[in-house]
Amino acid sequence: MADLKIRIGELEFKNPVTTASGTFGFGEEYTDFMDLNRIGGIFTKGTTIRHREGNAYPRMAETPSGMLNAVGLQNKGVDYFISSIYPRIKDYDTNIMVNVSGSTIEDYVATAEKVNELDKIPAIELNISCPNVKQGGMTFGVSCAGAAEVVRAVRKAYSKTLIVKLSPNVTDIVSIAQAVEDEGADSVSLINTLLGMAIDAETRKPYLSTITGGLSGPCVKPVALRMVWQVAKTVKIPVIGLGGIMNAADAIEFFLAGATAIQIGTANFIDPAISVKVVEGINEYLDRHGYSSIYDIIGALEA
Amino acid sequence: MVVSANIPLGSSHFLLKFTHKEKLPEMLPGQFVQVRVDNAPGVFLRRPISVNFVDKQRNELWLLVQKVGEGTRKMSEYKTGDVVNMLLPLGNSFTMPQSTQSRLLLVGGGVGIAPLLYMGSLLKQQGCNPMFLLGARSADGLMQIDDFKQFGDVFITTEDGSAGEKGFVTQHSILQQHIDKIYTCGPTPMMQAVARFAQNNAIECEASLENKMACGFGACLCCVTQTQSGHKCVCSEGPVFNTKELSWQI
Numbered sequence: 236m237a238d239l240k241i242r243i244g245e246l247e248f249k250n251p252v253t254t255a256s257g258t259f260g261f262g263e264e265y266t267d268f269m270d271l272n273r274i275g276g277i278f279t280k281g282t283t284i285r286h287r288e289g290n291a292y293p294r295m296a297e298t299p300s301g302m303l304n305a306v307g308l309q310n311k312g313v314d315y316f317i318s319s320i321y322p323r324i325k326d327y328d329t330n331i332m333v334n335v336s337g338s339t340i341e342d343y344v345a346t347a348e349k350v351n352e353l354d355k356i357p358a359i360e361l362n363i364s365c366p367n368v369k370q371g372g373m374t375f376g377v378s379c380a381g382a383a384e385v386v387r388a389v390r391k392a393y394s395k396t397l398i399v400k401l402s403p404n405v406t407d408i409v410s411i412a413q414a415v416e417d418e419g420a421d422s423v424s425l426i427n428t429l430l431g432m433a434i435d436a437e438t439r440k441p442y443l444s445t446i447t448g449g450l451s452g453p454c455v456k457p458v459a460l461r462m463v464w465q466v467a468k469t470v471k472i473p474v475i476g477l478g479g480i481m482n483a484a485d486a487i488e489f490f491l492a493g494a495t496a497i498q499i500g501t502a503n504f505i506d507p508a509i510s511v512k513v514v515e516g517i518n519e520y521l522d523r524h525g526y527s528s529i530y531d532i533i534g535a536l537e538a
Numbered sequence: 539m540v541v542s543a544n545i546p547l548g549s550s551h552f553l554l555k556f557t558h559k560e561k562l563p564e565m566l567p568g569q570f571v572q573v574r575v576d577n578a579p580g581v582f583l584r585r586p587i588s589v590n591f592v593d594k595q596r597n598e599l600w601l602l603v604q605k606v607g608e609g610t611r612k613m614s615e616y617k618t619g620d621v622v623n624m625l626l627p628l629g630n631s632f633t634m635p636q637s638t639q640s641r642l643l644l645v646g647g648g649v650g651i652a653p654l655l656y657m658g659s660l661l662k663q664q665g666c667n668p669m670f671l672l673g674a675r676s677a678d679g680l681m682q683i684d685d686f687k688q689f690g691d692v693f694i695t696t697e698d699g700s701a702g703e704k705g706f707v708t709q710h711s712i713l714q715q716h717i718d719k720i721y722t723c724g725p726t727p728m729m730q731a732v733a734r735f736a737q738n739n740a741i742e743c744e745a746s747l748e749n750k751m752a753c754g755f756g757a758c759l760c761c762v763t764q765t766q767s768g769h770k771c772v773c774s775e776g777p778v779f780n781t782k783e784l785s786w787q788i
């Protein structure tokens with residue numbers, strides 16, 4: 236049994252396998268299928284300062300080896316999270332991290348301040364990259380200045396581990412990662428969904444109510460791996476890798492590319508117990524190759 | 539789950555029966571399963587299919603499926619003994635009537651008749667006398683009529699008049715009689731027409747929706763329908779809704 240413990244900033248994880256925001260609800264949706272205490276952490280559904288209804292149906296289209304979604308950050312707001320969801324999930328023995336979204340800097344800061352008060356939430360993941368919100372995340376996440384501005388403001392208001400989730404829909408993700416690191420982020424997670432679209436030729440209509448949406452699943456993995464590798468060799472803070480991870484072998488590829496931890500997203504829909512299986516698979520890989528710690532393979536790509 | 543039978547029904551439908559080595563969990567009428575379709579390169583997500591019937595004595599689950607695309611075509615090739623991975627049971631259920639004396643009409647269109655067979659069997663078991671109104675394009679699309687007849691009177695419409703009364707379910711003469719409650723499943727325009735009829739005649743009506751799904755258990759929020767109290771997940775807060783609750787423009 237290899238040592239799977241990792242650290243992101245001050246925060247220790249029992250293993251490097253976590254679940255991606257928006258694909259895992261608040262964890263409770265999965266308790267019929269798996270033991271939440273066995274994974275390293277859970278990133279909650281995107282949470283905003285106020286209730287959001289999200290986009291109109293249809294919000295999903297299956298695509299070759301993946302899917303498009305346009306959920307549009309449907310959530311009941313941070314106060315509802317604190318009063319109704321947090322008490323039910325806070326005592327799981329895993330790191331529960333709130334994914335914070337917003338359409339203005341004030342909203343991000345106000346949400347982060349409220350979450351900062353919650354004892355059992357050791358970290359937030361700042362979503363500066365959701366492509367679905369019309370005047371929202373996208374505008375911050377696609378420029379260095381915008382990303383730096385929101386991280387600077389939230390860093391002042393939030394004292395615990397601050398993870399910033401990056402958008403792949405940019406020309407140079409490395410410079411954005413550097414800008415975010417310079418403002419005091421403890422970690423970056425990447426990638427969020429790739430902007431895409433799907434058309435029904437028979438009806439000449441788009442499949443999504445919003446026309447465009449976020450692409451996820453195995454089809455995005457090569458792009459995600461490339462970005463994780465580029466960012467990890469440039470920044471000093473730990474990188475959390477995600478995008479199309481379906482099994483332990485995919486996860487290992489992200490560690491080799493330089494990720495310190497990984498998130499599993501869309502794969503949870505196909506096998507709701509996949510995250511626990513990935514923990515077991517990583518352990519098996521490390522044993523089989525004679526490594527004693529997960530750190531032995533982080534960034535160990537031989538190129 | 540292990541396939542115990544795959545029975546073609548007409549040109550585009552088939553009935554799959556599954557058994558399991560352990561006792562099947564309790565399943566409610568209106569609930570569905572999420573089938574993982576393996577060895578179909580174009581199929582990424584699971585496919586939601588309604589519980590058509592549960593044969594408790596044989597520990598058997600029935601799924602009635604229409605071939606529409608790669609996933610359902612692959613399912614039509616299942617052979618006895620094949621092992622199929624599915625999540626079950628998912629979703630809420632139809633609600634039982636207040637009295638066994640209630641006059642109940644179960645209205646199904648196309649493959650939407652699937653959940654009504656199981657619902658009808660349980661109603662009958664509880665001492666009700668359900669009536670079934672089943673619609674299809676033509677006689678070729680009518681399935682399981684003999685199964686339905688075990689549980690109540692069956693009325694039929696076909697759009698081309700090749701069986702039963704000609705027209706849509708909402709034009710059938712049975713609707714002239716007194717009805718206390720309607721349960722419906724089928725294409726959305728049909729369910730909306732049924733809901734409109736129910737509303738105009740002050741009849742309780744429950745509809746089972748078939749929105750596109752990714753997870754099927756409330757985690758992704760892809761499958762929502764607009765209701766009087768905002769977006770609700772069809773997979774976890776449905777698939778069955780009282781039609782009064784839905785924001786249908788009817």
Ligand SMILES: Cc1cc2nc3c(=O)[nH]c(=O)nc-3n(C[C@H](O)[C@H](O)[C@H](O)COP(=O)(O)OP(=O)(O)OC[C@H]3O[C@@H](n4cnc5c(N)ncnc54)[C@H](O)[C@@H]3O)c2cc1C
Binds near residue numbers: 588
């Ligand atoms: C809760 C629920 C219960 C269902 N129960 C049954 C059932 O008992 N029997 C049955 O045959 N089908 C049922 N369906 C529909 C079934 O899930 C789809 O027909 C199936 O997913 C199509 O998969 P495919 O790969 O064959 O086709 P695809 O290639 O995915 O699609 C082929 C065509 O079918 C359409 N389609 C896909 N999904 C749906 C959907 N959910 N509703 C309407 N049209 C769709 C697509 O737009 C496309 O035009 C149910 C759906 C839901 C949500």
Ligand SMILES: Cc1cc2nc3c(=O)[nH]c(=O)nc-3n(C[C@H](O)[C@H](O)[C@H](O)COP(=O)(O)O)c2cc1C
Binds near residue numbers: 306759
């Ligand atoms: C249905 C759905 C909803 C999502 N919602 C969010 C969200 O609220 N916040 C966020 O930061 N990312 C969200 N994402 C993006 C995922 O967290 C992840 O970055 C992306 O799906 C890529 O990983 P994957 O290929 O493993 O799914 C969502 C993805 C999906 C499929």
Ligand code: FES
Binds near residue numbers: 751754755757760
């Ligand atoms: S399909 Fe995922 S929430 Fe309903």
